[in-house]
Amino acid sequence: MATDNSFDVVSKVDIQEVRNAIDQATKEVNARFDLKNTHSEIKLEGDETIQLASSDEYKLEAVTEILQQKLVKRGISLKSLEFGKIEPASGSSVRQKVTLRQGIASEKAKEIVRVIKDSKKKAQASIQGDTVRISGKDRDTLQEVIALLKSHDFGIDMQFTNYRSN
Template identity: 35%
Template sequence: MPSFDIVSEVDKHQLTNAVDQVNRTITNRFDFKGVDAQVEMKEFALTLHAESDMQVNQMVDMLRAALIKCDIDPLAMDVGEEEQTGKLVKIGVTLKNGLDKDLSKKIVKIIKDEKLKVQAAIQGDSVRVTGKKRDDLQQVIAMLRGKELEQPLQFNNFRD
């Protein structure tokens, strides 16, 4: 029976490339000369720090552009609040990796509301969709791509 998985994953290697690209851009930009500004990465949590809030906000925009260049959807970014620590301004950015329960339930509900001949089941941080016909599964993929969800979705593990 044909099936596929709906997941939301961030490629860690591409994320590392995007962070390195932002750090190189910061060292080369004229308005950041002599400024202590940097992006630090720990797993899927990033910390952006600079000397002013304007510079930190510019770094968030640079990060968003670098993620797009590295084929990571910027919807995966969850930008935190600015916090002033001494002479530095910091912003925490986390990248959503995996589907949470609420979004998984929402996806299953969307699929069931379409009344297609497929079954959707939540499996950890992914949703497995099975059906008798491959065309039905492709309809589900096309329908979910058209929906505006708060997280980017990938469709993998397609089996006949």
């Protein structure tokens, strides 16, 4: 029997790196002269929501930019962030929720499977919860599938893990 090779396509965010980025961004916000006394803050709520707050929309935009820079430096893709709308808070301050996207949504997973099927490569894709498992007989074919998926923009951050060759 021929051996099967496989790998998983996942979309995960390293929460510890997010915490580190938030700590660095908070230090920079507190040190910046233009953001002094603006009551700007960045908080991680649970493992999937970041709460941003500041005295006005302009300052909130600056805080958001600082956070994005720190996340990128730590290797977190901005595609895994989903920004909520800016809401008024107490006084004249504003706040915004940023949701961290974990896992591949079912419609995105179906889109990934369709792209692989349309490419006519000899690989099978199956959806397993919030991951997509791709298997094939030839390692080179799987490498081609990875290159194909990297060239497509699905609007999510993808990692290729659990590479197995039996």
